[in-house]
Amino acid sequence: MEITTRTIGELHELLESKAISATELAQGFLARIESVDPEIKAFITVTKKTALEQAKAVDEKLARGEKLGALEGIPMALKDNLCTEGIRTTCSSKILDNFIPPYNATVTDKLKDAGAVLLGKLNMDEFAMGSSTENSGFFATRNPWDLERVPGGSSGGSVAAVAADQAVFTLGSDTGGSIRQPAAFCGVVGLKPTYGLVSRYGLIAYASSLDQIGPVTKTVADNAWVLNAIAGHDAKDSTSVSLAKPDYTRSLTEDIRGLRIGVPQEYFGQGMDPQVETVLREAIRTYESLGAIVEECSLPHTEYAMPAYYLIATAEASSNLARYDGVRYGHRTESPEDILSMFCKTRAEGFGSEVKRRIMLGTYALSAGYYDAYYLKAQKARTLIVRDFDQAFEKYDVLLSPTTPTTAFRIGEKSSDPLTMYLSDVCTVPINLAGIPALSMPAGFVDGLPVGMQLMGKHFAEGTLYKAGYAFEKNTSFHTVKPSLSQGGAK
Ligand code: GLN
Secondary structure, three states: OOHHHOOHHHHHHHHHOOOOOHHHHHHHHHHHHHHHHHHHOOEEEEOHHHHHHHHHHHHHHHHOOOOOOOOOOOEEEEEOOEOEOOEOOOOOOHHHOOOOOOOOOHHHHHHHHOOOEEEEEEOOOHHHOOOOOOOOOOOOOOEOOEOOEOOOOOOHHHHHHHHOOOOOEEEEEEOOOOOHHHHHHHOOEEEEOOOOOEOOOOEOOOOOOOOEEEEEEOOHHHHHHHHHHHEOOOOOOOOOOOOOOOOHHHHOOOOOOOOEEEEEHHHHOOOOOHHHHHHHHHHHHHHHHOOOEEEEEOOOOHHHHHHHHHHHHHHHHHHHHHHOOOOOOOOOOOOOOOHHHHHHHHHHHHOOHHHHHHHHHHHHHHOOOOOHHHHHHHHHHHHHHHHHHHHHHHHOOEEEEEOOOOOOOEOOOOOOOHHHHHHHHOOOHHHHHHOOOEEEEEEEEEOOEEEEEEEEOOOOOHHHHHHHHHHHHHOOOHHHOOOHHHHOOOO
């Protein structure tokens, strides 16, 4: 078995028993990146020097006979919207092409303190706006299961890297589905934590009331290990919640008898591939056979989630992205005639077309005279969606749905029609509007492409999601199937 296919738990044992050194492990992953990334294109920056230095520190610790923490020596990578001190952080945008942050995001610091080894920074849709990673200002990332298809987005690099065994785990960010939708497309596990559980300090903002950082991993257990390391209160993020932090790995028990699972009928609606539905119905039967109580239920305001999301997300983005003006950092145009043209030209040159589209949409929705009709209406719809979930969770511990209505689409298939692209997030955006946690995990295949199952829980019920996910994973083998790329060349 290749070392790069292993889980956090397996690698931890190999390191502690000195069967492998942290340096050998880091070198193994760097070699894997070198061999497959020219095809996958998950990485914007590979931080070889940092990785080897961090691995060396872990080896020194091992040599002193000290015990290792769960993530110590484990090679990982970060989405390129997470600030890394002294390491280029682009958000996949030309406007931040030359940006080298003077500080770390809180999650970067937490993983550093946990001893994880940083392999590099990962491609994404520019400013996390997109569902395919085709909106990157640099290049598109490919799906390891089929190089002609998208990996999903916006965390396409984070997810493709895990699926192609280029990192043990990665972090992504999820504003409307950007961890879960690509996790579904690439057959890995991705969690969008409860809003406020993981500090957003140092995450380059897209839509601040929706953004959350979360782990992308090969297994549910790995996901819990990473969440343990990154969750927790942070004084630098005023929306970060101060709660006693559980040990999420304690939720990894197989007994789910009596677990109440609701299946919202609205998530099996129009645009859904019938073969994807078949996979999900089979997953439901698996849960029933494990003793869960499964029932159809309704989230009646689901149809308003998409329009509400695209108004709120773009409104917040238009405000967040006002700071990129060429004055303080990032790209500045070469030939400004005056200060106004400096702002305008800098932004015209620096932002891609999807980002511009969203700034315009958001500015329009917030403008005097339209605010009540659009933004305020969207916020009211958001409240109805929150109530739908509150009511459902009075009756159910977990809600279950497909993560996406289809499997991964072809590169270029949806790029000329933003509306059909937006629809690939129809099952994921309501979760961000409600601020609840949701986990996507492998549930089967359609024509050789992975299908994702989404498990949703009430606020701060990540443990319940891990429990439900772990039981499913232990009783199925979808997570063990690898894209043929791992055997040296994709199909
Ligand atoms: N695809 C959605 C969008 O384009 C979600 C993106 C995200 O979660 N960052 O806004």
